Amino acid sequence: MIVTNKSAVDVRNLTVALFNSDFATLRLPSFPTLLPGFNSVNATASIEANPSAQFKQQQVLFALTYNWISQGQWVTAIQGSAVSIQVVRPFDEEAKGLLGGGAALLYLLLPVIPLVLGYQLMDRSLSGKFQFPTFGADYVVPAFLVAVLINLILLLAFKQLSVDYAEPSTMVAIILGSFLAGLGFAAARRYEDVRLVISWRYDDHDESLTYLKKALLRPDAPSAYETATGTDSEGATWSGVLLAQPAAGPALGATFQVSTPPPGNANAPRASHAEVDQVFTDGSIRPGRAPRRELVKLLEEHKLVPNRAVGITHDGIAKDTNVVTSLKELHITGRTATQLVRYT
Amino acid sequence: MALADTVLTETIIDISDLHTVLDTAGASCGPFVSDQSYCDLHQRISAAPGRHIGYVDACGVEGTVLDQLRPGYADEKFWHYILNDSFARYPTHAWRQILPLVAFPRPRIEVVKRNWTFEIKPKTSVLLYPFGWSTRISLRIVGRHSLADLADVVDHLFNGQCIKPLGATTPLRLVEYFGRVADGVRTDAFVGAHTNDVAEQMPLMVITVLAKYGPSASAMNLTSDEQRTMLRLVRPTNRVSSKPFADHIRYLLPNDPFQYALVHEGSYFMWVQSLLNPEKRYRQLLRCHHNNTFESLERAKHLKALIANSEDSPSFGTEDVLVQSAVTELRKPKYKGKLVLDFVQTQEVKDLLTEVAG
Numbered sequence: 137m138i139v140t141n142k143s144a145v146d147v148r149n150l151t152v153a154l155f156n157s158d159f160a161t162l163r164l165p166s167f168p169t170l171l172p173g174f175n176s177v178n179a180t181a182s183i184e185a186n187p188s189a190q191f192k193q194q195q196v197l198f199a200l201t202y203n204w205i206s207q208g209q210w211v212t213a214i215q216g217s218a219v220s221i222q223v224v225r226p227f228d229e230e231a232k233g234l235l236g237g238g239a240a241l242l243y244l245l246l247p248v249i250p251l252v253l254g255y256q257l258m259d260r261s262l263s264g265k266f267q268f269p270t271f272g273a274d275y276v277v278p279a280f281l282v283a284v285l286i287n288l289i290l291l292l293a294f295k296q297l298s299v300d301y302a303e304p305s306t307m308v309a310i311i312l313g314s315f316l317a318g319l320g321f322a323a324a325r326r327y328e329d330v331r332l333v334i335s336w337r338y339d340d341h342d343e344s345l346t347y348l349k350k351a352l353l354r355p356d357a358p359s360a361y362e363t364a365t366g367t368d369s370e371g372a373t374w375s376g377v378l379l380a381q382p383a384a385g386p387a388l389g390a391t392f393q394v395s396t397p398p399p400g401n402a403n404a405p406r407a408s409h410a411e412v413d414q415v416f417t418d419g420s421i422r423p424g425r426a427p428r429r430e431l432v433k434l435l436e437e438h439k440l441v442p443n444r445a446v447g448i449t450h451d452g453i454a455k456d457t458n459v460v461t462s463l464k465e466l467h468i469t470g471r472t473a474t475q476l477v478r479y480t
Numbered sequence: 481m482a483l484a485d486t487v488l489t490e491t492i493i494d495i496s497d498l499h500t501v502l503d504t505a506g507a508s509c510g511p512f513v514s515d516q517s518y519c520d521l522h523q524r525i526s527a528a529p530g531r532h533i534g535y536v537d538a539c540g541v542e543g544t545v546l547d548q549l550r551p552g553y554a555d556e557k558f559w560h561y562i563l564n565d566s567f568a569r570y571p572t573h574a575w576r577q578i579l580p581l582v583a584f585p586r587p588r589i590e591v592v593k594r595n596w597t598f599e600i601k602p603k604t605s606v607l608l609y610p611f612g613w614s615t616r617i618s619l620r621i622v623g624r625h626s627l628a629d630l631a632d633v634v635d636h637l638f639n640g641q642c643i644k645p646l647g648a649t650t651p652l653r654l655v656e657y658f659g660r661v662a663d664g665v666r667t668d669a670f671v672g673a674h675t676n677d678v679a680e681q682m683p684l685m686v687i688t689v690l691a692k693y694g695p696s697a698s699a700m701n702l703t704s705d706e707q708r709t710m711l712r713l714v715r716p717t718n719r720v721s722s723k724p725f726a727d728h729i730r731y732l733l734p735n736d737p738f739q740y741a742l743v744h745e746g747s748y749f750m751w752v753q754s755l756l757n758p759e760k761r762y763r764q765l766l767r768c769h770h771n772n773t774f775e776s777l778e779r780a781k782h783l784k785a786l787i788a789n790s791e792d793s794p795s796f797g798t799e800d801v802l803v804q805s806a807v808t809e810l811r812k813p814k815y816k817g818k819l820v821l822d823f824v825q826t827q828e829v830k831d832l833l834t835e836v837a838g
Contacts, residue, residue, distance in 0.1 A: 363735075390701075393738070398487040398624075398693035419753065443485070443695040446737050454701060472735060480696035480738060480753055 137165060137179050139200065144173035150202040152181065155216075158189035158223075159196055171202075189223045196221050246307075247314040248283045254318025262322070262329040262383045328355060332382035338459045344392065344442040345435050347458040351379060351389060351476055352428040359423060361476040363446070364388065366468040374466060376448035377476055379459065386468075387461045393445040393480040394435065407439035416479040431477070445478070483627055483697060483706040490691040491630055492767075493619040494774045495637070497658040498680040500612040500785040501670050502793040511538055512610050512669055515575040515801075522571035522579065525551055535583060535668065545585045545606075545664025552580030552607055558772045561815040562779075578783070578805055581608040583668075585661050590644050591619060592651045594636060598623030602643075606665055607778065611786050611796050612677065613669065614684075614778060615661045617643075617654075627697060630687070631712035638716040658683070678789055682746040684778055687713060688770035689751055690763065696753055699729050700737040714747035732818050741819055746781070748773070748819060776813070776820040783810050788832055798836060807836055 141147050150167040165179030183196070195218045203212050256269035323330050336354040338347070351357065364378035364386070376388030396406050411434060415427045434440045447454040504513050511521035525533050532550040535543035553559040555567040563570060563577045570579060583606045591600040603618045621633065636642050637654050644651040645660075652660070666675040689697075702710060707725040714728070715721060721728070721744075732739040738753030750773065755766035783806035790796055790803045797803065810824050811833055823829065 391737075393695055393698065395695045396693070398485070441485075441695065443698075444701045445696075445698045446700040474735075478738075480756070 137181050137198070138176060139167065139171070139178070140176040141171045141173055145204050145206075146173055147171040148203045150177075150200065152179075153199045153201065154181075154183060155197045155199055156194070158186050158194065159183045159221075160186055185221075185223045191223050191225055194221050194223055195219070245279055245283045247286055247310050248279045250311045250315035251282075251318040251321075252279060254315040254320075255322040256318075258319045258322035259326065262326045262333065329382060331355065337382050338379060338387050338389070338461050340457050340459060340461055342459055344444070344458055345432075347389065348392060348435065348442060348477060349432050351377075353425070353432060357425075357428070361391075361474050362471045363391075363474040364466075364468045365470040366466045368463055368467070369465040372451050374448070374450055374460070374463065376460065377474060378468070378471065381461050384461065385463060386466050387459055388448045388463065388466075389459045389476075390447045390457075391445045391474055392442050392477045394431070394440040394442050394477060395480050396439070397441050405437055405439045407434050411439065412479060419478045419480065420475055421477055421479075440479075442477075445480075446474075483702065483709060485694045486627055486697055487693040488621075488625050488627065488630065488689050488691070489623065489693065491621040491625070491687060491689050492770055493617075493621070493634070493637070493685065493687045494770070495617045495619075495654070496607070496614040496684040496774070496778050497616075497662070498612065498614040498684065498778070498781055498785060499662060499665075499677045500782070500789050502676040502678065502789055502795065504610065504670060504795045512608070518610055519571055519574045521549075522551060522574040522581070525549055525581070526568075526571050539668070543583070543586075543664070543668040545661055546583040546668040547586050548584050549608075550582045552582040556768075558768075558775060558815055562809075564814075575610065576801055576805055578609060578802055578809075580779075582606065583608055585615070585664065587646045587648075589617075589657070590646065592640075592642050592644050594632065594640075596625070596629065596633075598625045598629070600633070604661075606661065608665075608669055609782060609786075611793075611802060612782060613662075613665050614782065615658050615665070616778075617657075627713070628709050631709055631716075634685075634687070634713055635716040654683075678785065680746065680781065680785065684774075684781055685714070685747040686770065686774040686777065687747075687749045688766065688773075689756065690766055690770070691758065692756060696738050696756070697751055698737040699731070699740040699742075699751070710742055710749070711744070713749040714742050714744040730819065730822055743819075743822075748777070772815065773817055773819055776815045776817050777823060780810065780813065780820050780823050784829055784832065787836055790836070803836075807833060 137152070139150065148170055150171055152164055152167075154161050154164070160183065162182035162184055164181050167177055167179060171177055181198070185194075198217045198219065199214050200217060201212065201214045203210055205211070252275060253269045260269065332355065336350050338350055342350065351361075362378050363375065365373065365375045367373050374388055377391055379387040379389045381387040396412070397404055399406070411430070415421060415431045415434065421427055421431065431440070435442055444458065448457065448460050449455065450460075511517040521538055524538070525531060532548050535546045535549055538549050551570070553562075553570060559570075560567075563573055563579070565573065573579065585604050585606050589602050589604055591602050593600060599622045601620045601622065603620075605616045605618075607614045607616060619633075619637075621630070625633075639653075641651040641653050643654055643657040645657070662677075662679070663673075666672055666677065670677070697710065702725070711721055711725065711728065728742050728744055730741045730743050732741060732750075732752065733754075736753075738751060740751055742749040742751075750770065752766060752769055755762050755769060757763070786796060786806050787798075787803055787810070790798045790800065810829060813820055813824055
């Protein structure tokens with residue numbers, strides 16, 4: 137908005153107002169109190185079309201009010217200035233990019249596709265059967281509905297927000313934000329799986345205590361364990377305690393025996409009979425989580441010592457690790473009940 | 481597993497040197513040669529105070545090595561599996577049901593130790609059947625020892641001069657000691673130097689760990705060095721075994737790495753985790769398990785030897801009642817211990833029984 141004082145008389149208290157009910161004022165400029173003769177001033181006004189505004193060429197009238205001295209008297213004058221504004225539908229410009237207006241649909245779906253893909257990516261990763269996400273034909277209808285809803289919500293919640301996909305940074309922000317929202321939504325829905333992945337995931341290098349802690353105390357730890365035998369995709373045979381690796385396929389582990397350290401060093405910690413009885417009955421761990429927690433505590437305090445009882449075997453050869461996670465499509469051919477840990 | 485961390489505090493080793501006599505005609509001790517006299521002797525012993533009599537009372541002369549005679553059975557479950565009758569009536573079945581006697585050889589012995597700190601307490605006895613005998617040495621090892629120490633003890637027993645009869649100046653090798661006792665038994669119970677007997681090539685040996693600290697010896701998680709140490713318990717030689725370690729393992733419970741026997745020819749090393757508990761009742765059960773295993777294997781080997789030698793035996797032919805009893809018992813063992821069932825299922829025993837049936 138440029139305002140020019142075409143006379144030699146000074147103009148004071150210049151203000152501007154909008155006179156059009158189809159438009160709302162977002163910001164009107166403030167001018168200097170004094171606009172000397174033959175001077176100009178420029179400023180910016182922001183307005184937006186109301187829902188009532190028709191999609192057509194509109195004349196928007198701005199009224200400029202100011203004071204000046206005429207024959208020694210202060211007078212107030214108002215002058216109107218009309219601005220032509222074309223009110224268009226959302227994605228009107230983008231719709232011209234593809235024949236038949238298809239681009240509009242794509243832009244409509246733009247926030248939805250990364251959202252769905254992000255969701256799928258996280259969901260499939262946590263399910264342990266990872267596949268690269270796809271946007272299949274069966275997603276089109278729900279995605280379109282979601283897209284309309286999202287855009288409607290955005291329109292209602294952030295009327296002043298004007299999304300311009302032509303702006304690269306806006307597009308990147310929309311795609312990234314949508315993708316992260318998809319990831320977050322899937323992660324929230326599968327909170328327990330996320331927790332398992334972060335805190336309870338087995339590692340091939342897990343020490344005995346770490347491994348036992350993960351196997352015994354993980355959320356929903358099985359009450360009984362099985363030794364599985366099977367073959368992997370390369371035909372190699374495996375045997376070990378069947379474990380569930382979070383967000384992956386099965387893992388195999390070793391069974392353990394725990395025993396009290398031999399007497400000899402009087403200062404060395406040793407579990408008492410009562411402590412052992414709290415955890416084990418006839419060498420087998422008592423049911424429930426409390427004995428398992430107590431066992432881990434005794435191991436951490438070195439009152440009991442863990443030793444591998446039956447290791448994992450690969451083609452009949454014992455592996456020198458407590459757990460193996462990198463199994464390629466293990467096909468299980470046999471299962472037998474086993475004790476993960478026993479007191480000896 | 482860190483086998484070195486396993487501390488044994490009590491282990492028992494029972495060894496038996498088995499002999500089968502082919503011809504008992506002219507035996508110096510009459511009660512051993514006929515059904516009636518054998519049963520009468522059992523009856524006398526059972527009726528005697530303390531259920532034992534002196535050898536001289538049984539045979540009329542002083543034994544050269546045999547001293548006191550006792551029944552070779554007791555009022556225990558194991559023997560009730562063998563003979564399902566009132567214990568008081570056992571002597572009447574002694575011949576037909578092949579019930580043994582036990583004698584105690586003279587002199588007593590001690591085991592010459594290497595520089596071990598643990599104690600080795602020996603006991604000796606001779607199991608007498610009408611058709612043979614076995615000389616038994618039972619060693620109780622008490623005090624802290626490792627599995628490697630135990631393997632050294634076995635090596636010392638089989639390869640060293642380890643047996644010293646009380647009063648003797650030089651220790652004997654195990655085979656020499658068995659030879660000496662065998663000479664005495666031949667004289668005391670059979671036909672002296674003319675006794676026609678056959679000895680088993682390898683003595684029977686059963687080792688059981690009775691008490692321990694620290695981790696148990698898992699059969700399924702041993703390094704190759706640990707496997708070699710374990711194998712030395714049943715195979716006291718430096719020669720490398722041609723069989724893989726797993727082939728020496730007999731699981732007492734399916735795939736339980738802590739309930740197994742390590743087996744090589746006539747030698748057995750048992751680890752019975754479920755009974756390896758310091759509580760008294762478990763201790764007694766473990767001892768019973770060991771005794772029953774040893775006795776059942778020893779008996780099965782005696783019966784097998786009797787059958788195997790029956791064709792060449794003037795005294796115990798294939799139609800003899802003792803041989804028939806032996807065949808019946810081996811076909812369907814009454815005590816169903818895992819190791820004795822394994823033994824009677826060996827191809828050698830199955831072939832023998834088939835041959836006798838044919």
